[in-house]
Amino acid sequence: MITLEEIKEYFGEECRTFPEVTEVNDKLSEKTKQILYKIGLPNYSGYGGEYIMLDKLQIIHNRYLKYGTRKRDSEFYSECIDMFTGEIVFNLNYKGDNNEYHFWNSNLEAYLKYVYTYTKYVNEFEIPQKLGDYYKNHSKYAKELKRQFLQINKDVENGCWANLIEEMDLGVI
Structure with a gap:
């Protein structure tokens, strides 16, 4: 079984932690907070492009916690935690009116392991x-x-x- 510590060691400095967003902490699981604030998330090249982590978390529509984007789509692409469900979702919004978020992983731990x-x-x-x-x-x-x-x-x-x-x-x- 893959451990979070093993992942942090593998990615090393690529695992970016975030400053704490106290106003949403009560909406996040303990495992999610551990990953965001202590383990970190890596930048990586993958299916669809180069994924980069933000310097700080952003709250979108009081529901989504944006932690990442894609290099060439940074102003249009959002990778987020759905704070209502805990799922990892993404949104690609070229026209500015797309509020549809798509499933990525069931939670942040699964996302990081994938x-x-x-x-x-x-x-x-x-x-x-x-x-x-x-x-x-x-x-x-x-x-x-x-x-x-x-x-x-x-x-x-x-x-x-x-x-x-x-x-x-x-x-x-």
């Missing part, structure tokens, strides 16, 4: 000896990453992670 698993999987491709060349065996790679995600929880069956696995399986990425 990011860790994905990053480690991509950065430490020792698998070619086992699975063969990626471009000829992309379905095997997708199946292996999905297997690793399922060891955390079933978030991989919804939203962005499901799209990532599907596109890997099809050989698009």
